[in-house]
Amino acid sequence: MRPATGRGGGLGTAALVLGIASVLLLVACGLGVLTAIAGLIVGFIAVAKDANRRRAWVGIALSALALVIAAASVVWFFSRASACMDLPPGLQERCLEERFGIRVEVP
Numbered sequence: 557m558r559p560a561t562g563r564g565g566g567l568g569t570a571a572l573v574l575g576i577a578s579v580l581l582l583v584a585c586g587l588g589v590l591t592a593i594a595g596l597i598v599g600f601i602a603v604a605k606d607a608n609r610r611r612a613w614v615g616i617a618l619s620a621l622a623l624v625i626a627a628a629s630v631v632w633f634f635s636r637a638s639a640c641m642d643l644p645p646g647l648q649e650r651c652l653e654e655r656f657g658i659r660v661e662v663p
Contacts, residue, residue: 568608568615571599575618588622595619
């Protein structure tokens with residue numbers, strides 16, 4: 557068995573860090589999709605180069621999880637908002653406020 561800190565082991569660690577950052581950034585500000593894509597790319601390169609494979613696979617899994625959560629969130633949002641888009645502008649605002657429980661104030 558090869559040691560975990562073999563040649564190119566930094567790629568596996570980078571994939572892990574990107575995977576963790578993806579989940580955190582997705583929850584915090586929605587930018588986790590960008591780091592998730594980078595995490596997948598770096599993770600697969602690390603696996604191909606046999607560089608710290610365990611960390612690379614965990615990073616790939618976390619990045620994939622972030623992408624699945626992002627896709628589910630987008631589907632949920634548009635499924636809730638799509639019914640409001642066919643209404644006139646004044647009613648659209650009321651419909652969105654009711655569906656999402658927020659108040660939108662337009663100056």
